[in-house]
Amino acid sequence: MSPFTGSAARTPRWRHLRVGLADGVATVTLARPEKLNALTFGAYADLRDLLAELSRERAVRALVLAGEGRGFCSGGDVDEIIGATLAMDTARLLDFNRMTGQVVRAIRECPFPVIAAVHGVAAGAGAVLALAADFRVADPTARFAFLFTRVGLSGGDMGAAYLLPRVVGLGHATRLLMLGEPVRAAEAERIGLISHLADDGGADEAARTLAHRLAEGPALAYAQTKALLTAELDMPLAASVELDASTQALLMTGDDYREFHKAFTEKRPPKWSGR
Numbered sequence: 001m002s003p004f005t006g007s008a009a010r011t012p013r014w015r016h017l018r019v020g021l022a023d024g025v026a027t028v029t030l031a032r033p034e035k036l037n038a039l040t041f042g043a044y045a046d047l048r049d050l051l052a053e054l055s056r057e058r059a060v061r062a063l064v065l066a067g068e069g070r071g072f073c074s075g076g077d078v079d080e081i082i083g084a085t086l087a088m089d090t091a092r093l094l095d096f097n098r099m100t101g102q103v104v105r106a107i108r109e110c111p112f113p114v115i116a117a118v119h120g121v122a123a124g125a126g127a128v129l130a131l132a133a134d135f136r137v138a139d140p141t142a143r144f145a146f147l148f149t150r151v152g153l154s155g156g157d158m159g160a161a162y163l164l165p166r167v168v169g170l171g172h173a174t175r176l177l178m179l180g181e182p183v184r185a186a187e188a189e190r191i192g193l194i195s196h197l198a199d200d201g202g203a204d205e206a207a208r209t210l211a212h213r214l215a216e217g218p219a220l221a222y223a224q225t226k227a228l229l230t231a232e233l234d235m236p237l238a239a240s241v242e243l244d245a246s247t248q249a250l251l252m253t254g255d256d257y258r259e260f261h262k263a264f265t266e267k268r269p270p271k272w273s274g275r
Contacts, residue, residue: 005056014050016043018068024061024215025208026054033069039125040075041084042101047129053107061215061222061274063110064207066117067126067134075124075147082151092214097157098127104159108230112224113214117207118194120144123182128158131167134226135195135210138185138204144193145182155180166233168192218256219274 017031026051030037054060067073085093096109107114107129112152116122116133123145130136130144133245146164148157155161155177164173176183188194198206224247232240251257254275263270 016046025211026063028258036074037067055110062211071120072118072122117203137207142185150180218272
């Protein structure tokens with residue numbers, strides 16, 4: 001995303017999220033613990049807009065997405081979203097569904113790694129938010145459930161039918177999206193849905209540790225790796241290797257590439273600038 005901004009000022013406070021930034025790590029917390037962090041229209045919109053703002057800030061080098069209380073996110077709020085959508089016309093429904101997809105695109109397209117710290121339930125839209133992240137760090141209490149067919153809707157919501165087969169394979173994705181059955185942490189790790197299984201109660205700490213490791217690394221290299229992973233999902237091999245070649249040629253002109261060589265010859269750790 002472009003770092004250039006127009007007239008709009010940076011948002012000083014987010015009504016539906018708790019946001020912190022320290023040492024290059026942004027922490028975004030879904031903070032409705034009494035509702036298992038169920039998402040509202042405002043929460044979706046805040047996530048969409050926050051990710052766009054953070055993507056323009058050079059200060060952010062990694063992001064942790066977490067949930068307060070007993071779980072990560074129970075999905076869309078039944079009363080505030082499902083009840084409201086029953087009264088919407090098709091144009092309004094399309095606006096809403098496009099907005100939820102924009103959140104997923106923002107997670108995939110932002111220029112820094114996103115780590116979902118999952119404990120307890122990650123259901124419906126909550127499961128897709130975790131799926132869209134670059135890393136899913138979970139503790140043994142985590143359970144993922146793609147519940148869309150259970151409310152009479154397509155399992156392919158918010159890009160789930162695109163992303164999930166690429167993470168766990170078509171067979172597992174078909175089962176999870178069709179049946180909507182919960183997948184507990186041990187199975188989620190076995191099929192590749194979890195990147196790292198932390199100790200009991202340790203998902204947030206493990207996610208922060210990973211985020212700080214990433215924040216201290218070569219940010220431009222990570223950003224381009226993420227961009228290539230997303231772009232090349234649907235490319236033929238010839239296009240992929242050409243894109244890889246042009247990306248590497250560009251990075252070879254960067255400060256971090258020179259810094260690695262200098263640090264190697266001086267027998268010291270590199271000091272990455274992200275440039």
